[in-house]
Amino acid sequence: MFRKSFLPVSVIVSILIIWELSSRILAIPTWILPAPTVIMQEAINGWSNYQHHIFSTVFLTVSGFAIGVSVGLLIAVMLHLLPKIREALYPLLIMSQNIPIIVLAPLLVIWFGFGITPKLLIITLVCFFPVAVSTIDGLRHTNPELIHYMKMAGATKKQIFTKLELPHAVPQMFSGLKISATYSVMGAVISEWLGANKGIGVYMTLASSSFRTDRVFVAILFIMILCLIFFTIIIAMEKIILKWHPGKEEQ
Protein backbone atom coordinates (compact mmCIF):
# COMPACT_ATOMS: atom_id res chain seq x y z
CA MET A 1 0.00 0.00 0.00
CA PHE A 2 2.76 2.41 1.03
CA ARG A 3 4.96 1.55 -1.93
CA LYS A 4 2.08 1.89 -4.33
CA SER A 5 1.11 5.36 -3.10
CA PHE A 6 4.71 6.57 -2.84
CA LEU A 7 5.02 7.63 -6.48
CA PRO A 8 1.78 9.64 -6.84
CA VAL A 9 2.25 11.27 -3.44
CA SER A 10 5.81 12.36 -4.24
CA VAL A 11 4.61 13.88 -7.52
CA ILE A 12 1.90 15.88 -5.73
CA VAL A 13 4.32 17.02 -3.03
CA SER A 14 6.88 18.20 -5.56
CA ILE A 15 4.24 20.13 -7.50
CA LEU A 16 3.17 21.83 -4.26
CA ILE A 17 6.79 22.69 -3.41
CA ILE A 18 7.45 24.17 -6.85
CA TRP A 19 4.19 26.12 -6.63
CA GLU A 20 5.00 27.47 -3.16
CA LEU A 21 8.54 28.45 -4.09
CA SER A 22 7.63 30.09 -7.39
CA SER A 23 4.83 32.18 -5.90
CA ARG A 24 7.22 33.37 -3.20
CA ILE A 25 10.23 34.02 -5.42
CA LEU A 26 8.23 35.63 -8.24
CA ALA A 27 6.05 37.45 -5.69
CA ILE A 28 2.79 36.60 -7.47
CA PRO A 29 -0.14 38.55 -5.97
CA THR A 30 -2.52 36.40 -3.90
CA TRP A 31 -5.56 37.41 -5.96
CA ILE A 32 -3.93 35.90 -9.06
CA LEU A 33 -2.38 32.74 -7.64
CA PRO A 34 -2.21 32.18 -3.88
CA ALA A 35 0.54 29.95 -2.53
CA PRO A 36 -0.48 26.53 -1.12
CA THR A 37 0.26 27.71 2.43
CA VAL A 38 -2.08 30.67 2.01
CA ILE A 39 -4.81 28.37 0.74
CA MET A 40 -4.30 26.00 3.68
CA GLN A 41 -4.53 28.93 6.09
CA GLU A 42 -7.85 30.00 4.61
CA ALA A 43 -9.08 26.40 4.64
CA ILE A 44 -8.37 26.13 8.35
CA ASN A 45 -9.39 29.62 9.50
CA GLY A 46 -12.47 29.91 7.33
CA TRP A 47 -13.96 26.51 8.27
CA SER A 48 -16.85 27.98 10.26
CA ASN A 49 -17.65 30.33 7.33
CA TYR A 50 -17.94 27.68 4.67
CA GLN A 51 -18.66 24.37 6.37
CA HIS A 52 -22.44 24.64 5.83
CA HIS A 53 -21.75 25.00 2.09
CA ILE A 54 -19.90 21.69 2.08
CA PHE A 55 -22.58 19.78 3.93
CA SER A 56 -25.21 21.13 1.59
CA THR A 57 -23.18 19.95 -1.42
CA VAL A 58 -22.61 16.53 0.12
CA PHE A 59 -26.33 16.13 0.68
CA LEU A 60 -27.12 17.24 -2.87
CA THR A 61 -24.44 14.96 -4.35
CA VAL A 62 -25.52 11.87 -2.43
CA SER A 63 -29.21 12.29 -3.26
CA GLY A 64 -28.49 13.09 -6.90
CA PHE A 65 -26.11 10.16 -7.17
CA ALA A 66 -28.65 7.76 -5.64
CA ILE A 67 -31.36 8.90 -8.04
CA GLY A 68 -29.01 8.90 -11.03
CA VAL A 69 -27.71 5.41 -10.33
CA SER A 70 -31.21 4.03 -9.80
CA VAL A 71 -32.37 5.57 -13.06
CA GLY A 72 -29.27 4.23 -14.83
CA LEU A 73 -29.79 0.68 -13.54
CA LEU A 74 -33.48 0.79 -14.37
CA ILE A 75 -32.74 1.92 -17.93
CA ALA A 76 -30.05 -0.75 -18.32
CA VAL A 77 -32.34 -3.57 -17.19
CA MET A 78 -35.24 -2.30 -19.28
CA LEU A 79 -33.20 -1.88 -22.45
CA HIS A 80 -31.62 -5.30 -21.94
CA LEU A 81 -34.91 -7.13 -21.48
CA LEU A 82 -36.63 -5.33 -24.35
CA PRO A 83 -34.23 -5.38 -27.32
CA LYS A 84 -36.67 -3.53 -29.57
CA ILE A 85 -36.78 -0.62 -27.17
CA ARG A 86 -33.01 -0.71 -26.89
CA GLU A 87 -32.70 -0.29 -30.63
CA ALA A 88 -35.13 2.62 -30.52
CA LEU A 89 -33.75 4.43 -27.48
CA TYR A 90 -30.00 3.79 -27.51
CA PRO A 91 -29.19 6.65 -29.93
CA LEU A 92 -31.33 8.99 -27.83
CA LEU A 93 -29.41 7.91 -24.76
CA ILE A 94 -26.12 8.85 -26.39
CA MET A 95 -27.53 12.12 -27.71
CA SER A 96 -28.58 13.07 -24.20
CA GLN A 97 -24.89 13.20 -23.34
CA ASN A 98 -24.08 15.54 -26.21
CA ILE A 99 -26.10 18.41 -24.80
CA PRO A 100 -23.73 20.59 -22.76
CA ILE A 101 -24.95 20.69 -19.17
CA ILE A 102 -24.01 24.37 -18.99
CA VAL A 103 -26.55 25.09 -21.71
CA LEU A 104 -29.18 22.80 -20.31
CA ALA A 105 -28.94 24.08 -16.76
CA PRO A 106 -30.54 27.54 -17.30
CA LEU A 107 -33.36 25.84 -19.23
CA LEU A 108 -34.03 23.53 -16.32
CA VAL A 109 -34.21 26.52 -14.01
CA ILE A 110 -36.77 28.16 -16.32
CA TRP A 111 -38.86 24.99 -16.22
CA PHE A 112 -38.49 23.93 -12.62
CA GLY A 113 -37.55 27.06 -10.71
CA PHE A 114 -34.74 27.52 -8.22
CA GLY A 115 -35.66 24.63 -5.93
CA ILE A 116 -33.88 21.33 -5.57
CA THR A 117 -35.62 19.69 -8.58
CA PRO A 118 -33.45 21.13 -11.40
CA LYS A 119 -30.31 20.44 -9.37
CA LEU A 120 -31.20 16.79 -8.84
CA LEU A 121 -32.11 16.56 -12.52
CA ILE A 122 -28.68 17.79 -13.57
CA ILE A 123 -26.86 15.34 -11.31
CA THR A 124 -29.11 12.55 -12.52
CA LEU A 125 -28.37 13.47 -16.12
CA VAL A 126 -24.61 13.25 -15.63
CA CYS A 127 -24.78 10.15 -13.37
CA PHE A 128 -27.16 7.78 -15.08
CA PHE A 129 -25.25 7.46 -18.32
CA PRO A 130 -22.00 5.75 -17.22
CA VAL A 131 -23.94 3.31 -15.04
CA ALA A 132 -26.52 2.56 -17.73
CA VAL A 133 -24.01 2.02 -20.53
CA SER A 134 -21.60 -0.12 -18.53
CA THR A 135 -24.40 -2.24 -17.04
CA ILE A 136 -25.97 -2.81 -20.46
CA ASP A 137 -22.56 -3.93 -21.74
CA GLY A 138 -22.13 -6.28 -18.78
CA LEU A 139 -25.58 -7.78 -19.32
CA ARG A 140 -25.05 -8.25 -23.03
CA HIS A 141 -21.66 -9.89 -22.77
CA THR A 142 -22.68 -12.72 -20.51
CA ASN A 143 -20.55 -15.79 -21.20
CA PRO A 144 -22.45 -17.75 -23.89
CA GLU A 145 -21.23 -21.06 -22.42
CA LEU A 146 -22.97 -20.26 -19.16
CA ILE A 147 -26.17 -19.24 -20.94
CA HIS A 148 -26.02 -22.50 -22.88
CA TYR A 149 -25.61 -24.46 -19.67
CA MET A 150 -28.55 -22.68 -18.06
CA LYS A 151 -30.77 -23.43 -21.06
CA MET A 152 -29.80 -27.10 -21.06
CA ALA A 153 -30.47 -27.25 -17.33
CA GLY A 154 -33.98 -26.04 -18.00
CA ALA A 155 -33.69 -22.52 -16.59
CA THR A 156 -36.49 -20.09 -17.36
CA LYS A 157 -35.81 -16.67 -18.92
CA LYS A 158 -36.31 -15.08 -15.52
CA GLN A 159 -33.84 -17.47 -13.87
CA ILE A 160 -31.26 -16.82 -16.57
CA PHE A 161 -31.62 -13.10 -15.89
CA THR A 162 -31.58 -13.13 -12.10
CA LYS A 163 -29.11 -15.96 -11.52
CA LEU A 164 -26.74 -15.41 -14.41
CA GLU A 165 -26.94 -12.15 -16.34
CA LEU A 166 -27.46 -9.79 -13.43
CA PRO A 167 -24.60 -11.04 -11.21
CA HIS A 168 -22.45 -11.26 -14.33
CA ALA A 169 -22.93 -7.54 -14.98
CA VAL A 170 -21.92 -6.44 -11.49
CA PRO A 171 -18.19 -5.89 -12.15
CA GLN A 172 -19.04 -3.79 -15.24
CA MET A 173 -21.66 -1.92 -13.25
CA PHE A 174 -19.01 -0.94 -10.72
CA SER A 175 -16.77 0.59 -13.37
CA GLY A 176 -19.74 2.77 -14.31
CA LEU A 177 -20.42 3.60 -10.66
CA LYS A 178 -16.86 4.84 -10.19
CA ILE A 179 -17.20 7.28 -13.07
CA SER A 180 -20.65 8.39 -11.90
CA ALA A 181 -19.40 8.97 -8.37
CA THR A 182 -16.83 11.52 -9.53
CA TYR A 183 -19.24 13.09 -12.02
CA SER A 184 -21.87 13.54 -9.33
CA VAL A 185 -19.73 16.04 -7.38
CA MET A 186 -19.11 18.05 -10.55
CA GLY A 187 -22.81 17.90 -11.36
CA ALA A 188 -23.69 19.18 -7.91
CA VAL A 189 -21.27 22.12 -8.11
CA ILE A 190 -22.49 23.09 -11.59
CA SER A 191 -26.11 22.89 -10.47
CA GLU A 192 -25.32 25.21 -7.57
CA TRP A 193 -23.94 27.82 -9.93
CA LEU A 194 -27.41 28.18 -11.39
CA GLY A 195 -28.83 29.70 -8.38
CA ALA A 196 -28.72 28.45 -4.86
CA ASN A 197 -28.14 29.93 -1.46
CA LYS A 198 -25.79 27.24 -0.20
CA GLY A 199 -23.19 24.86 -1.56
CA ILE A 200 -19.59 24.76 -2.70
CA GLY A 201 -20.72 26.14 -6.06
CA VAL A 202 -22.21 29.20 -4.38
CA TYR A 203 -19.15 29.69 -2.19
CA MET A 204 -16.95 29.46 -5.27
CA THR A 205 -18.97 32.03 -7.24
CA LEU A 206 -18.95 34.45 -4.33
CA ALA A 207 -15.21 33.97 -3.82
CA SER A 208 -14.28 34.53 -7.46
CA SER A 209 -16.49 37.59 -7.86
CA SER A 210 -14.80 39.16 -4.83
CA PHE A 211 -11.31 38.15 -6.05
CA ARG A 212 -10.78 35.84 -3.07
CA THR A 213 -8.76 33.44 -5.18
CA ASP A 214 -7.58 31.62 -2.07
CA ARG A 215 -11.20 30.71 -1.34
CA VAL A 216 -11.69 29.51 -4.91
CA PHE A 217 -8.82 27.14 -4.32
CA VAL A 218 -10.31 26.03 -1.01
CA ALA A 219 -13.46 25.17 -2.96
CA ILE A 220 -11.43 23.26 -5.54
CA LEU A 221 -9.66 21.43 -2.73
CA PHE A 222 -12.93 20.32 -1.20
CA ILE A 223 -14.37 19.24 -4.55
CA MET A 224 -11.34 17.02 -5.01
CA ILE A 225 -11.60 15.65 -1.48
CA LEU A 226 -15.30 14.86 -1.98
CA CYS A 227 -14.60 13.13 -5.27
CA LEU A 228 -11.89 11.05 -3.66
CA ILE A 229 -14.11 10.08 -0.74
CA PHE A 230 -16.97 8.99 -3.00
CA PHE A 231 -14.58 7.10 -5.22
CA THR A 232 -13.03 5.33 -2.23
CA ILE A 233 -16.45 4.35 -0.89
CA ILE A 234 -17.35 2.80 -4.24
CA ILE A 235 -14.01 0.95 -4.40
CA ALA A 236 -14.52 -0.36 -0.87
CA MET A 237 -18.00 -1.60 -1.78
CA GLU A 238 -16.61 -3.19 -4.90
CA LYS A 239 -13.96 -5.03 -2.87
CA ILE A 240 -16.59 -6.41 -0.51
CA ILE A 241 -19.13 -7.39 -3.16
CA LEU A 242 -16.67 -8.69 -5.75
CA LYS A 243 -14.51 -10.73 -3.41
CA TRP A 244 -15.03 -13.66 -5.79
CA HIS A 245 -13.55 -11.75 -8.70
CA PRO A 246 -10.43 -13.45 -10.10
CA GLY A 247 -7.47 -11.19 -10.49
CA LYS A 248 -8.51 -9.01 -7.57
CA GLU A 249 -5.58 -10.26 -5.51
CA GLU A 250 -3.05 -9.38 -8.16
CA GLN A 251 -4.23 -5.80 -8.41
Add this chain to the structure above:
Amino acid sequence: MSTLELENISKSFGEKNILDHLDLRVNDGEFVSLLGPSGSGKSTIFHMIGGLYQADHGTILLDNEAINGKKGSISYMPQTPSLFPWRTVLENVVLSVELHQKPDKQKALEMLERAGLKDYANAYPHELSGGMRQRVAFVRSLLSPQSFICLDEPFSALDEFTRLEMQKWLLTIWEQERPSVLFVTHHIEEAIFLSDRVLVLGSKPANVIKEFTIDFKRPRNEELTLTQEFLEKKKEIYQTLRGVLDD
Protein backbone atom coordinates in the same frame (compact mmCIF):
# COMPACT_ATOMS: atom_id res chain seq x y z
CA MET B 1 -34.91 -45.90 -12.94
CA SER B 2 -34.00 -43.92 -15.99
CA THR B 3 -33.81 -44.88 -19.63
CA LEU B 4 -33.27 -42.84 -22.74
CA GLU B 5 -34.32 -43.79 -26.23
CA LEU B 6 -33.84 -41.96 -29.50
CA GLU B 7 -36.08 -43.34 -32.21
CA ASN B 8 -35.54 -42.56 -35.84
CA ILE B 9 -34.21 -39.05 -35.24
CA SER B 10 -33.42 -36.88 -38.26
CA LYS B 11 -32.22 -33.32 -38.26
CA SER B 12 -30.95 -31.06 -40.95
CA PHE B 13 -29.90 -27.44 -40.97
CA GLY B 14 -30.88 -26.04 -44.33
CA GLU B 15 -29.36 -28.29 -46.97
CA LYS B 16 -27.00 -29.97 -44.53
CA ASN B 17 -28.24 -33.29 -43.22
CA ILE B 18 -26.71 -33.72 -39.76
CA LEU B 19 -28.58 -36.70 -38.34
CA ASP B 20 -30.26 -39.35 -40.44
CA HIS B 21 -32.65 -41.85 -38.83
CA LEU B 22 -30.57 -42.17 -35.69
CA ASP B 23 -31.54 -44.87 -33.20
CA LEU B 24 -29.97 -45.15 -29.81
CA ARG B 25 -30.87 -46.55 -26.43
CA VAL B 26 -29.42 -46.20 -22.93
CA ASN B 27 -30.74 -48.65 -20.35
CA ASP B 28 -31.22 -48.01 -16.68
CA GLY B 29 -27.91 -47.73 -14.82
CA GLU B 30 -25.96 -48.09 -18.03
CA PHE B 31 -22.91 -46.08 -19.10
CA VAL B 32 -22.98 -45.60 -22.86
CA SER B 33 -20.38 -43.71 -24.89
CA LEU B 34 -20.93 -42.06 -28.23
CA LEU B 35 -17.66 -42.11 -30.09
CA GLY B 36 -17.20 -40.15 -33.27
CA PRO B 37 -14.94 -37.78 -35.15
CA SER B 38 -15.30 -34.03 -34.60
CA GLY B 39 -18.16 -32.48 -36.47
CA SER B 40 -20.10 -35.74 -36.56
CA GLY B 41 -23.13 -34.15 -34.97
CA LYS B 42 -22.51 -35.33 -31.41
CA SER B 43 -23.32 -31.94 -29.95
CA THR B 44 -26.47 -31.68 -32.07
CA ILE B 45 -27.68 -34.93 -30.50
CA PHE B 46 -27.21 -33.45 -27.04
CA HIS B 47 -28.90 -30.21 -27.96
CA MET B 48 -31.92 -32.18 -29.10
CA ILE B 49 -32.05 -34.28 -25.96
CA GLY B 50 -31.70 -31.05 -23.98
CA GLY B 51 -34.62 -29.55 -25.89
CA LEU B 52 -32.71 -26.67 -27.48
CA TYR B 53 -33.36 -28.02 -30.99
CA GLN B 54 -36.41 -29.73 -32.37
CA ALA B 55 -35.88 -32.93 -34.32
CA ASP B 56 -37.30 -32.96 -37.86
CA HIS B 57 -38.48 -36.53 -37.43
CA GLY B 58 -38.57 -39.11 -34.69
CA THR B 59 -39.08 -39.19 -30.94
CA ILE B 60 -36.86 -38.84 -27.93
CA LEU B 61 -38.14 -40.91 -25.03
CA LEU B 62 -37.01 -40.46 -21.44
CA ASP B 63 -38.50 -43.18 -19.24
CA ASN B 64 -40.88 -43.94 -22.13
CA GLU B 65 -42.14 -40.37 -22.24
CA ALA B 66 -41.60 -38.11 -25.23
CA ILE B 67 -39.42 -35.12 -24.37
CA ASN B 68 -39.01 -33.56 -27.83
CA GLY B 69 -38.33 -29.86 -27.44
CA LYS B 70 -38.74 -30.01 -23.66
CA LYS B 71 -35.91 -28.18 -21.92
CA GLY B 72 -34.33 -29.35 -18.70
CA SER B 73 -35.32 -33.02 -18.83
CA ILE B 74 -31.77 -34.26 -18.40
CA SER B 75 -28.83 -33.38 -16.25
CA TYR B 76 -26.08 -31.96 -18.41
CA MET B 77 -22.35 -31.52 -18.05
CA PRO B 78 -20.79 -29.41 -20.81
CA GLN B 79 -17.33 -29.50 -22.33
CA THR B 80 -16.16 -26.56 -20.24
CA PRO B 81 -16.94 -26.65 -16.52
CA SER B 82 -19.30 -23.63 -16.90
CA LEU B 83 -19.16 -22.78 -13.22
CA PHE B 84 -20.43 -19.40 -12.08
CA PRO B 85 -17.39 -17.42 -10.92
CA TRP B 86 -19.30 -15.49 -8.24
CA ARG B 87 -20.59 -18.64 -6.58
CA THR B 88 -18.56 -20.82 -4.23
CA VAL B 89 -18.14 -24.50 -5.04
CA LEU B 90 -21.04 -25.36 -2.75
CA GLU B 91 -23.27 -22.70 -4.29
CA ASN B 92 -22.29 -23.90 -7.75
CA VAL B 93 -23.14 -27.55 -7.19
CA VAL B 94 -26.64 -26.72 -5.96
CA LEU B 95 -27.35 -24.46 -8.95
CA SER B 96 -29.03 -27.14 -11.03
CA VAL B 97 -31.26 -28.08 -8.09
CA GLU B 98 -32.03 -24.46 -7.36
CA LEU B 99 -33.62 -24.03 -10.80
CA HIS B 100 -36.36 -26.51 -9.95
CA GLN B 101 -36.69 -26.75 -6.18
CA LYS B 102 -35.22 -25.63 -2.89
CA PRO B 103 -31.64 -26.94 -2.64
CA ASP B 104 -30.55 -29.33 0.09
CA LYS B 105 -27.15 -27.98 1.23
CA GLN B 106 -26.52 -30.91 3.54
CA LYS B 107 -26.88 -33.43 0.75
CA ALA B 108 -24.63 -31.29 -1.43
CA LEU B 109 -21.96 -31.23 1.28
CA GLU B 110 -22.11 -35.01 1.64
CA MET B 111 -21.70 -35.41 -2.10
CA LEU B 112 -18.76 -33.00 -2.12
CA GLU B 113 -17.15 -35.02 0.66
CA ARG B 114 -17.54 -38.25 -1.29
CA ALA B 115 -16.06 -36.54 -4.34
CA GLY B 116 -13.04 -35.41 -2.31
CA LEU B 117 -13.98 -31.74 -2.61
CA LYS B 118 -15.08 -31.07 0.96
CA ASP B 119 -12.18 -28.72 1.71
CA TYR B 120 -13.06 -26.63 -1.31
CA ALA B 121 -16.75 -26.15 -0.52
CA ASN B 122 -16.25 -22.45 0.15
CA ALA B 123 -13.62 -21.79 -2.51
CA TYR B 124 -14.36 -19.88 -5.68
CA PRO B 125 -13.90 -21.58 -9.09
CA HIS B 126 -10.90 -19.43 -10.04
CA GLU B 127 -9.03 -20.86 -7.06
CA LEU B 128 -9.33 -24.42 -8.41
CA SER B 129 -7.33 -26.29 -11.05
CA GLY B 130 -8.91 -27.36 -14.34
CA GLY B 131 -9.45 -30.93 -13.16
CA MET B 132 -11.00 -29.77 -9.89
CA ARG B 133 -13.43 -27.54 -11.77
CA GLN B 134 -14.55 -30.49 -13.87
CA ARG B 135 -15.14 -32.47 -10.69
CA VAL B 136 -17.31 -29.70 -9.35
CA ALA B 137 -19.23 -29.63 -12.63
CA PHE B 138 -19.75 -33.39 -12.41
CA VAL B 139 -20.97 -33.20 -8.80
CA ARG B 140 -23.38 -30.50 -9.95
CA SER B 141 -24.81 -32.82 -12.60
CA LEU B 142 -25.05 -35.68 -10.09
CA LEU B 143 -27.02 -33.47 -7.72
CA SER B 144 -29.46 -32.32 -10.40
CA PRO B 145 -33.01 -33.49 -9.82
CA GLN B 146 -33.00 -35.12 -13.28
CA SER B 147 -31.65 -38.65 -13.02
CA PHE B 148 -30.34 -39.09 -16.57
CA ILE B 149 -26.89 -37.59 -17.11
CA CYS B 150 -25.43 -36.40 -20.41
CA LEU B 151 -21.70 -35.69 -20.45
CA ASP B 152 -20.38 -33.75 -23.44
CA GLU B 153 -16.63 -34.43 -23.82
CA PRO B 154 -16.03 -33.32 -20.25
CA PHE B 155 -12.32 -34.13 -20.23
CA SER B 156 -11.34 -32.91 -23.67
CA ALA B 157 -9.69 -29.74 -22.38
CA LEU B 158 -7.55 -31.52 -19.78
CA ASP B 159 -3.99 -32.74 -20.16
CA GLU B 160 -3.33 -36.50 -20.41
CA PHE B 161 -2.40 -37.06 -16.74
CA THR B 162 -5.30 -35.10 -15.35
CA ARG B 163 -7.58 -36.83 -17.82
CA LEU B 164 -6.58 -40.30 -16.54
CA GLU B 165 -7.03 -39.16 -12.93
CA MET B 166 -10.45 -37.78 -13.77
CA GLN B 167 -11.54 -40.96 -15.54
CA LYS B 168 -10.65 -43.05 -12.50
CA TRP B 169 -12.37 -40.58 -10.21
CA LEU B 170 -15.47 -40.50 -12.40
CA LEU B 171 -15.64 -44.30 -12.37
CA THR B 172 -15.48 -44.56 -8.56
CA ILE B 173 -18.21 -41.97 -8.14
CA TRP B 174 -20.32 -43.48 -10.90
CA GLU B 175 -19.99 -47.02 -9.52
CA GLN B 176 -21.39 -45.81 -6.20
CA GLU B 177 -24.33 -43.96 -7.67
CA ARG B 178 -24.98 -45.88 -10.88
CA PRO B 179 -26.95 -43.23 -12.77
CA SER B 180 -27.68 -43.79 -16.46
CA VAL B 181 -25.09 -41.91 -18.48
CA LEU B 182 -24.70 -40.91 -22.09
CA PHE B 183 -21.09 -39.88 -22.61
CA VAL B 184 -19.80 -38.16 -25.72
CA THR B 185 -16.10 -38.39 -26.52
CA HIS B 186 -13.62 -38.63 -29.36
CA HIS B 187 -11.11 -40.53 -27.22
CA ILE B 188 -11.26 -44.30 -27.88
CA GLU B 189 -9.45 -45.44 -24.74
CA GLU B 190 -11.61 -43.26 -22.53
CA ALA B 191 -14.76 -44.68 -24.07
CA ILE B 192 -13.68 -48.32 -23.51
CA PHE B 193 -12.40 -47.70 -20.00
CA LEU B 194 -15.60 -46.08 -18.77
CA SER B 195 -18.47 -47.62 -20.69
CA ASP B 196 -20.73 -50.64 -20.78
CA ARG B 197 -21.35 -50.00 -24.45
CA VAL B 198 -19.59 -47.90 -27.07
CA LEU B 199 -21.52 -46.62 -30.07
CA VAL B 200 -19.43 -45.51 -33.02
CA LEU B 201 -20.95 -42.64 -34.97
CA GLY B 202 -20.48 -42.21 -38.68
CA SER B 203 -20.37 -38.65 -39.91
CA LYS B 204 -22.43 -36.58 -42.30
CA PRO B 205 -25.15 -37.56 -41.70
CA ALA B 206 -24.46 -39.11 -38.32
CA ASN B 207 -25.72 -42.54 -37.52
CA VAL B 208 -24.67 -45.34 -35.21
CA ILE B 209 -22.62 -47.54 -37.52
CA LYS B 210 -21.38 -50.07 -35.02
CA GLU B 211 -22.02 -50.98 -31.42
CA PHE B 212 -19.44 -52.55 -29.10
CA THR B 213 -20.34 -54.18 -25.81
CA ILE B 214 -17.60 -53.68 -23.24
CA ASP B 215 -17.99 -56.36 -20.60
CA PHE B 216 -14.86 -55.86 -18.48
CA LYS B 217 -15.93 -56.41 -14.91
CA ARG B 218 -16.28 -53.53 -12.50
CA PRO B 219 -14.80 -51.94 -10.49
CA ARG B 220 -12.22 -51.23 -13.14
CA ASN B 221 -8.73 -49.88 -12.52
CA GLU B 222 -6.13 -48.42 -14.82
CA GLU B 223 -4.18 -51.70 -15.26
CA LEU B 224 -7.11 -52.75 -17.41
CA THR B 225 -6.00 -50.36 -20.12
CA LEU B 226 -2.81 -52.38 -20.63
CA THR B 227 -4.38 -55.84 -20.91
CA GLN B 228 -4.51 -57.76 -24.17
CA GLU B 229 -8.32 -57.79 -24.26
CA PHE B 230 -8.45 -54.04 -23.83
CA LEU B 231 -5.99 -53.44 -26.63
CA GLU B 232 -7.92 -55.85 -28.87
CA LYS B 233 -11.08 -53.83 -28.29
CA LYS B 234 -9.23 -50.62 -28.94
CA LYS B 235 -7.87 -51.95 -32.21
CA GLU B 236 -11.27 -53.15 -33.33
CA ILE B 237 -12.90 -49.78 -32.58
CA TYR B 238 -10.01 -47.92 -34.12
CA GLN B 239 -10.41 -49.83 -37.37
CA THR B 240 -14.12 -49.09 -37.44
CA LEU B 241 -13.44 -45.39 -36.91
CA ARG B 242 -10.71 -45.48 -39.57
CA GLY B 243 -13.32 -46.79 -41.98
CA VAL B 244 -15.60 -43.87 -41.10
CA LEU B 245 -12.86 -41.34 -41.73
CA ASP B 246 -11.82 -42.91 -45.03
CA ASP B 247 -15.35 -42.79 -46.43
